[in-house]
Amino acid sequence: MDLYAEITKKIIFAQKAILGPVAVSIASKTPGLDMHDTNHPSFSSDPKEVLVQLVKNYSEFFGDISIEVCKEAAHDALKQGESIDLPDVLK
């Protein structure tokens, strides 16, 4: 799985631990994100843009607190030494 997909999966799972099935439902409504298999999300458009939209969708629930959760999940997904062009909202 590529790193963007791994980050997306971690974010969805972190939000699922807080919001339950609603978190998956929010993710599946994100344009450009294919959620047929929750464990292997895939993209039909620019993954960086999709990530921005996903974080924005979650932030509609708890504001900055939701963004913090997404940031922590994204950084957890990155193994030591790995780097990726993360969107500003996740930096």
Add this chain to the structure above:
Amino acid sequence: MLWGIVVNLLNLPEDHDLRIWFADLYWVLPFGGAIYGFSSSRQWGGHTSALGKSILLFAGGMLLQALGQIFYSIYAHVFFVEAPYPSLGDIGFFGSIPLYIGGLWYLGKVLNLSKSLKLTKNFLLVVGVITLLLSSSYFIFLKDYDIAEISVLQSVLDFGYPLGQSLYVGMASLVYMLSVGMLGGKLRSRVLLLLLALFTQYLADFIFLFRISRDIFVVGGISDMLYLTAYFLMAVSLVLFNPREEALK
């Protein structure tokens, strides 16, 4: 609510049927709110998510409050005993305290407060607020407490009520203080309403204990109105927390 307001505005006598029936029947509100809360919790994944668990515990606390009210009505009208203590009613009223504490614990997880608590100043704030509330409860209700000739169960409840209630309102204050700066989005107003309900419930508990301890409690009076207001606020917040609710879709 209107019934209670009318009863108190007209200052009806203590044994007036309208006052007694008001006090006996307002459990319907927390009971209905609890049932709706269980449904809301299920929508958020119930015990599988932090928000689901939090709502489940608050709804459980409300259900126990309703059961406490029902038991007291049964004692009054079936066994002709006014508010026996300790009694089965205390299973409801006392039992709701750990459930509210659990609900706040999971609400803290939802709001990602564990990170905030790692900061020394916030940790000191937690210790300070809890110590202040516990010690003020002790000095107001328990300072001159004489344990002689009181059953162990009653002693546990006499200490447990004011201290347990201080603990949950202390936790609610901390959840508010540590999250209000970052809390936003659609659920902000619902969280704040839930915390307001807990503060109102604490005020109701505090005034109830104070009036009972000074022997000035009146059935269907200010204490029952405050409890009803707290239940109303919590029921509304649990209804608004349902993800099927239009504004959350």
